[in-house]
Amino acid sequence: MPPKSKRTSDVFDDEDNASSPEAHHLRRRSQRVSQDTTASKKSKVARSGQKREKQNKTISNAELVRLEKQANELKKLIAQQKQAAATQLDDEDGDEEEDNKFDDDDDDDNSKDMEVEVESEDEPGFTMAGADDDTIRFAAVSTITPMRTITTSAPPHIDLTRIRRKNGKIVPITPRNAYMSVPSSGNGSEHEEPNHSQEETTAANIITPTISRQAGPIQLFQTNNASQQSSATVTDATDTTVTTINNANSGSADSTGQRSTLSFSSDYKPGGKPKAEDYDSEGKAILVRACAYYEAKVLGVKGFPDSSTQIGWARKAFRDACRVAEKDYECDKRIERLLKGRGSRIRGDMLRFVEEAVMSTFGFTKDTSKKAKRQNLELYDALSDDMRFAFKDTTNCTGFAENPVFQLILRLACFGQGHDSPGIVFARFFDPVSLETLALFMTQIHHIMRQWSTGIYIRHGKTNPFSETGYTAIHKKHLHELQLWQELNEYVVTQIRKRMYTRARAKSGIDPPKIKSLITGELQDKIAQELAGRTGDTESEREDDENEEEEEGGQVLQQGQAGDGPGE
Numbered sequence: 001m002p003p004k005s006k007r008t009s010d011v012f013d014d015e016d017n018a019s020s021p022e023a024h025h026l027r028r029r030s031q032r033v034s035q036d037t038t039a040s041k042k043s044k045v046a047r048s049g050q051k052r053e054k055q056n057k058t059i060s061n062a063e064l065v066r067l068e069k070q071a072n073e074l075k076k077l078i079a080q081q082k083q084a085a086a087t088q089l090d091d092e093d094g095d096e097e098e099d100n101k102f103d104d105d106d107d108d109d110n111s112k113d114m115e116v117e118v119e120s121e122d123e124p125g126f127t128m129a130g131a132d133d134d135t136i137r138f139a140a141v142s143t144i145t146p147m148r149t150i151t152t153s154a155p156p157h158i159d160l161t162r163i164r165r166k167n168g169k170i171v172p173i174t175p176r177n178a179y180m181s182v183p184s185s186g187n188g189s190e191h192e193e194p195n196h197s198q199e200e201t202t203a204a205n206i207i208t209p210t211i212s213r214q215a216g217p218i219q220l221f222q223t224n225n226a227s228q229q230s231s232a233t234v235t236d237a238t239d240t241t242v243t244t245i246n247n248a249n250s251g252s253a254d255s256t257g258q259r260s261t262l263s264f265s266s267d268y269k270p271g272g273k274p275k276a277e278d279y280d281s282e283g284k285a286i287l288v289r290a291c292a293y294y295e296a297k298v299l300g301v302k303g304f305p306d307s308s309t310q311i312g313w314a315r316k317a318f319r320d321a322c323r324v325a326e327k328d329y330e331c332d333k334r335i336e337r338l339l340k341g342r343g344s345r346i347r348g349d350m351l352r353f354v355e356e357a358v359m360s361t362f363g364f365t366k367d368t369s370k371k372a373k374r375q376n377l378e379l380y381d382a383l384s385d386d387m388r389f390a391f392k393d394t395t396n397c398t399g400f401a402e403n404p405v406f407q408l409i410l411r412l413a414c415f416g417q418g419h420d421s422p423g424i425v426f427a428r429f430f431d432p433v434s435l436e437t438l439a440l441f442m443t444q445i446h447h448i449m450r451q452w453s454t455g456i457y458i459r460h461g462k463t464n465p466f467s468e469t470g471y472t473a474i475h476k477k478h479l480h481e482l483q484l485w486q487e488l489n490e491y492v493v494t495q496i497r498k499r500m501y502t503r504a505r506a507k508s509g510i511d512p513p514k515i516k517s518l519i520t521g522e523l524q525d526k527i528a529q530e531l532a533g534r535t536g537d538t539e540s541e542r543e544d545d546e547n548e549e550e551e552e553g554g555q556v557l558q559q560g561q562a563g564d565g566p567g568e
Helices: 008-018 021-092 096-104 106-117 225-231 281-300 307-325 333-340 342-362 370-390 404-414 435-452 468-488 490-508 521-532 539-564
Strands: 126-128 136-138 205-211 218-224 234-237 240-243 391-393 398-400
Touching: 281 307, 281 333, 281 342, 281 404, 281 435, 307 333, 333 342, 342 370, 342 404, 342 435, 370 391, 370 435, 404 435, 404 490, 435 468, 468 490
Parallel strands: none
Antiparallel strands: 126 136, 205 218, 234 240, 391 398
């Protein structure tokens, strides 16, 4: 077994036996430590005792104060009771004359006491005898009078609907699509082609509309471009253009001839990309119309316009919206930036329509099976060869640009919003369908079909987006092919493009159906020949009318004679 450890005392004993100075020093040190520990414990006990004594003294003092208060209250109560008893004895030992006098004047005194005491008491059914008397004396019922009824005039009628805040006037709210259903100005059959000479920003004169309030219709005038830029109230801050808010002018020119700008909404916060939600209800409705105009130009006139054309289109779109709203606002740089961004947006939105049309027309699937992969790969190779997807018959390559996929894309993209569809509101951009529109459709079909280039559907991400820089060359190639097709027979190709628009509009169901005539062609020819031999006012026709009247009169007489005999 291991040896037991020695205790401290044993160690000290051993050290004492050794009689070394070091052992003596250790023993003295341990004694001092034990003494200090004992002294500290005693001091703690003493301090805790003193605290308890102080607390007990504090409690005893508070208890004494409370007892003294109770004793004083008892003394006061006893004194009041004694005084009340003495007063009662004096009243009983009084003379009879005073008692009789008190009885005579009892009613008057009670009424006076009631008048004085009712004001100070919560319950008016009794009165106190006096300031020093605690007895209660009930007043006679006859002395209690009801309170007088207070009548006030009726308050004036206030019509709350006529109340308006001084600094918060109610502004009428313009619906978001208030100006969308108004057709664009110009001939419906007129097709607008891009004209760069009128849309260059470096041109000396730019045609801008102004509204004459007295004359009524819009009059156009020419203003210098430099003066327009100098009068524009635009400030650039953190790469964003902030338009000056001007609610007083309400879309008309001020005394200096400068046109006002659109007003921002109450919760507008500067910064970020400009959007229609930044403006009030009227400005938002105007910008919605202007954005629709710009997008219709991209779809129907030119799919990838250059920078100068974009600026010209943005100004034209804003002028068209102001014309419909009967306003004359300034198109500043911020609005131009907002409208120019609609081109890429509408091209991106069209991709979902093109993908739907490609899948339903050609038979591409998103299935990942081996059979589907082989089928998708065969379709992609066959349709991509020599632009076969553009032909009506993809096998024999007949009917160029007449594949049903173009008709379906046109219906989905341009006639899918009812009466607000771009093909209806801006019909002059689509009737007939332009070569630019067909080239844009072909370019997007090419982009969508590339998603099945491996046989499995792989959606294009940020690595291969449908952008202007990536597909402008392909768009120009398709446009060149369409222009060659137009040159082969311009009349027939134009009729084909017109029929595309007519069929897409008819399929949309927007226009009311035509009533089919019940009279056939042969019967119409017969009626026409009959009318051709008559003038409507000849002698023979008058004689025929007289003969008809005589025959009708004779028939009436015969009926009258037949009814007289038997009836009598």
